Amino acid sequence: MKTSISNIIDRYGNDPVRLMDILLDIQDEIGYIPEEINQKIADQVGISKAELVETVSFYHFFSDKPLGKYTVYLNNSVTAEMMGREKVKQTFEEEAGVTFGNVSSDGLIGLFDTSCIGMCDQEPAAIINGVVFNNLTPFRVKEIVNSMREGEAITEMFKQNYGDGNNSSELVKAVVSNNLRRKGPVIWDPYTPGEGLQKAVSMDPSQLIEEIKNSNLRGRGGAGFPTGLKWEFCTKAKETERYIFCNADEGEPGTFKDRVILTELPKMVFEGMAIAAYAVGAKQGVLYVRYEYKYLKKHLENALEELRKERLLGKNIAGKKGFDFDIRIQYGAGAYVCGEESALIESAEGKRGEPRDRPPFPVDKGYLGKPTIVNNVETLAKVTKILKNGSEWFNTLGTKESTGTKLMSISGDCRYPGVYEIEWGHSIYDILEMVGAEDVQAVQVGGPSGTLIGPNQLPRSLGYEDLGTGGALIIFSESRDLLKEVVMNYTEFFIEESCGSCSTCRNMPVLLRDKLQKILDGHGVVQDIDDLLEWSKTLKISRCGLGHTAANPIVTSILNFRHLYEKRVLRDREFETGFNLADSVRESCEAAGRTANI
Amino acid sequence: MSEKINFIIDGKECQSEEGKYLVDAAKENGIYIPTLCNYEGLKPKGSCRICTVKINGRFATACTSPVHDGMNIENETEELKDMRKQIIELLFVSGNHFCPACEKSGNCELQALAYRFKMMAPRFPFAFPNKEIDASHPKIIKDQNRCILCKRCIRGIKDEEGKSYFAYQNRGKDSLVVVDRKLAAEMTAEKAQQAMDICPVGSIIVREKGWDTPIGDRKYDKAPIGSDIENN
Numbered sequence: 001m002k003t004s005i006s007n008i009i010d011r012y013g014n015d016p017v018r019l020m021d022i023l024l025d026i027q028d029e030i031g032y033i034p035e036e037i038n039q040k041i042a043d044q045v046g047i048s049k050a051e052l053v054e055t056v057s058f059y060h061f062f063s064d065k066p067l068g069k070y071t072v073y074l075n076n077s078v079t080a081e082m083m084g085r086e087k088v089k090q091t092f093e094e095e096a097g098v099t100f101g102n103v104s105s106d107g108l109i110g111l112f113d114t115s116c117i118g119m120c121d122q123e124p125a126a127i128i129n130g131v132v133f134n135n136l137t138p139f140r141v142k143e144i145v146n147s148m149r150e151g152e153a154i155t156e157m158f159k160q161n162y163g164d165g166n167n168s169s170e171l172v173k174a175v176v177s178n179n180l181r182r183k184g185p186v187i188w189d190p191y192t193p194g195e196g197l198q199k200a201v202s203m204d205p206s207q208l209i210e211e212i213k214n215s216n217l218r219g220r221g222g223a224g225f226p227t228g229l230k231w232e233f234c235t236k237a238k239e240t241e242r243y244i245f246c247n248a249d250e251g252e253p254g255t256f257k258d259r260v261i262l263t264e265l266p267k268m269v270f271e272g273m274a275i276a277a278y279a280v281g282a283k284q285g286v287l288y289v290r291y292e293y294k295y296l297k298k299h300l301e302n303a304l305e306e307l308r309k310e311r312l313l314g315k316n317i318a319g320k321k322g323f324d325f326d327i328r329i330q331y332g333a334g335a336y337v338c339g340e341e342s343a344l345i346e347s348a349e350g351k352r353g354e355p356r357d358r359p360p361f362p363v364d365k366g367y368l369g370k371p372t373i374v375n376n377v378e379t380l381a382k383v384t385k386i387l388k389n390g391s392e393w394f395n396t397l398g399t400k401e402s403t404g405t406k407l408m409s410i411s412g413d414c415r416y417p418g419v420y421e422i423e424w425g426h427s428i429y430d431i432l433e434m435v436g437a438e439d440v441q442a443v444q445v446g447g448p449s450g451t452l453i454g455p456n457q458l459p460r461s462l463g464y465e466d467l468g469t470g471g472a473l474i475i476f477s478e479s480r481d482l483l484k485e486v487v488m489n490y491t492e493f494f495i496e497e498s499c500g501s502c503s504t505c506r507n508m509p510v511l512l513r514d515k516l517q518k519i520l521d522g523h524g525v526v527q528d529i530d531d532l533l534e535w536s537k538t539l540k541i542s543r544c545g546l547g548h549t550a551a552n553p554i555v556t557s558i559l560n561f562r563h564l565y566e567k568r569v570l571r572d573r574e575f576e577t578g579f580n581l582a583d584s585v586r587e588s589c590e591a592a593g594r595t596a597n598i
Numbered sequence: 599m600s601e602k603i604n605f606i607i608d609g610k611e612c613q614s615e616e617g618k619y620l621v622d623a624a625k626e627n628g629i630y631i632p633t634l635c636n637y638e639g640l641k642p643k644g645s646c647r648i649c650t651v652k653i654n655g656r657f658a659t660a661c662t663s664p665v666h667d668g669m670n671i672e673n674e675t676e677e678l679k680d681m682r683k684q685i686i687e688l689l690f691v692s693g694n695h696f697c698p699a700c701e702k703s704g705n706c707e708l709q710a711l712a713y714r715f716k717m718m719a720p721r722f723p724f725a726f727p728n729k730e731i732d733a734s735h736p737k738i739i740k741d742q743n744r745c746i747l748c749k750r751c752i753r754g755i756k757d758e759e760g761k762s763y764f765a766y767q768n769r770g771k772d773s774l775v776v777v778d779r780k781l782a783a784e785m786t787a788e789k790a791q792q793a794m795d796i797c798p799v800g801s802i803i804v805r806e807k808g809w810d811t812p813i814g815d816r817k818y819d820k821a822p823i824g825s826d827i828e829n830n
Binding site: 039046047048049050051053054057058335352357359495496497498499500501502503504506507508510511514531535537538540541542543 | 642643644645646647648650657659662663664681684685688689691692721722723725746747749757759761762763764765766767768769770771772773776777778779780781
């Protein structure tokens with residue numbers, strides 16, 4: 001075993017920057033990262049053991065304990081709950097004989113919760129030994145656990161066909177469905193690799209940046225920063241060693257559109273990276289993919305290999321002498337906050353995914369301290385199409401301030417959950433009609449970090465003028481208990497995913513959650529609602545977007561559904577501690593083994 | 599770096615050098631911006647958020663923001679003062695801070711800031727979390743009850759090769775500052791004292807050492823935090 005570990009570390013040149021890859025490989029090899037080898041890894045890459053543990057303990061999918069021969073990560077996002085997760089969870093526990101968070105005593109099965117895995121259109125879903133199982137039911141869970149007891153290989157446990165498109169290709173073989181419900185005019189305009197890049201290299205880099213600026217393309221990850229401007233800032237940085245990052249860490253619950261792009265059109269994304277590289281003179285690119293999409297690894301590597309053969313990556317790309325660029329794939333290990341661009345860079349450098357202080361911005365000092373562009377998957381795919389068809393064409397789509405199209409990830413209470421490419425400017429009402437949603441109580445626009453809106457806001461339109469979004473739309477019908485099922489789940493999500501660096505984001509969401517629980521338990525008073533709003537404000541001074549938006553589920557639900565809170569609070573008093581003497585006595589009696597006499 | 603620039607803090611005209619961190623630039627002008635995770639000589643980290651100001655209307659941490667010509671900065675506004683007070687309260691309720699029993703009382707920056715912000719009972723409920731005291735190292739004790747996770751020890755206490763004695767473990771609400779066992783086993787008495795001094799609270803304590811300065815004679819017993827800057 002020992003030689004194997006040192007070989008793995010050797011494979012990455014004993015370089016602490018490649019710590020994520022080293023740890024991912026070790027975890028693959030042994031199943032976990034045993035405490036007793038930490039010192040050895042640390043010594044070999046030249047850091048202290050405590051520093052190594054900083055990274056290991058940060059990521060959800062790294063473990064210092066065995067996780068079972070079969071490791072089940074069952075998604076706990078809102079849509080999973082809506083589609084029957086509770087029964088699936090119970091069945092797993094009953095059949096495996098172990099509760100969530102633990103491994104069965106025989107070491108066979110480990111059951112764990114996990115944040116959104118990008119399958120909200122086919123929940124309940126789980127990742128078992130790196131393989132996605134979707135549309136789970138108690139019946140299927142029994143079959144799966146039986147197969148585990150019989151020692152079957154994980155891929156033999158499928159009972160359905162592989163999914164559509166490349167999901168069924170030799171290199172993927174996943175039961176995941178694309179659920180591609182609407183092919184729009186940009187991403188699904190016919191694509192031949194190299195057309196965009198050929199156009200790009202026929203221009204000079206400054207012309208190319210002008211072309212992107214003229215298209216008015218804005219970042220599709222959610223923040224909406226003008227892409228051309230970002231590139232231009234990068235060219236103004238002093239240092240000339242530059243990097244292109246593609247952010248494929250889509251962790252916002254309810255978002256899964258990048259999964260479909262990476263499955264069907266990875267080359268379009270890589271080509272976009274090469275175009276960006278030409279614009280700013282970068283030689284190296286990194287595709288940072290979330291761990292949850294590890295099942296796409298061979299497929300993505302193959303796409304890179306083919307592009308190298310087609311001379312669209314490597315040396316003298318697209319026939320342009322001296323234009324050298326290549327891409328490596330960096331997998332994450334389970335951390336929503338790594339979707340923030342500077343956290344993503346930290347993670348790609350082998351560290352904890354903690355956002356950096358800004359300034360400096362990544363375009364000045366990013367990966368390894370060098371100027372770095374970080375663009376979303378969808379943004380880069382669109383870059384390729386803008387080059388192919390021209391910025392004028394792109395401007396004919398969408399609205400004046402929001403040009404082009406947006407991929408929407410739609411889930412929740414509707415007949416046709418899935419991915420839709422639509423032009424900007426549609427109202428939420430249009431979207432609900434498109435996806436077959438009726439009896440709508442509320443829509444979460446942009447995932448938990450976005451806004452919860454009610455029926456009176458359905459005429460609002462999608463676009464940077466009104467509702468800018470990364471594209472997640474989760475629909476809740478009248479039958480849902482918004483506060484208990486939705487707002488609480490989202491608040492828990494932010495608690496789970498905080499990096500813990502800022503005093504505000506580490507502590508405040510816990511207090512907000514407890515206060516919300518107090519209201520749900522029937523102990524709330526009007527002052528508690530006002531406290532929630534007031535306390536939330538302090539999160540706005542956190543370092544990154546996660547902290548800024550961690551209270552959004554609570555704040556936007558109070559703004560748009562205040563009546564749901566008012567209904568639950570006590571009206572006859574101004575103060576209520578939430579302390580119940582009888583319950584507490586009962587609890588302590590139980591602990592002491594006595595019968596309560598109250 | 600040495601270019602002179604002008605900027606405004608709460609209406610007062612200030613001068614400094616281009617690119618200097620705002621906390622330091624303010625200090626030169628006799629203005630105190632409260633800090634906790636910041637420490638002279640260390641790269642700023644902006645993790646406690648207490649030095650948050652508004653620069654041209656936007657929140658930013660003064661310890662990490664370079665000052666530029668023409669900046670308009672809000673510091674002592676009611677909004678910011680209350681947010682800072684909230685942070686102090688958050689740190690109090692999320693740990694177990696019992697000043698009368700703490701070796702650092704009187705030298706503690708958290709305690710001193712609580713006095714500055716006139717904190718009485720925190721508005722937030724106490725969590726009284728179960729935290730450990732790690733007394734397994736020869737030179738120091740790491741008391742997690744008092745740790746405010748400012749990372750000063752992580753950034754400041756390193757060996758000759760630049761390896762950290764302290765590190766951040768886990769994430770979110772479960773975050774902890776832990777000690778590297780191997781390095782701590784060889785820690786010198788001098789390094790241990792440095793670690794205790796760099797800690798703004800009483801989370802790192804040198805072993806086998808009594809209370810050598812009586813209460814009443816300690817740093818903030820004599821002069822409230824910030825007064826050295828404000829009364830200069």
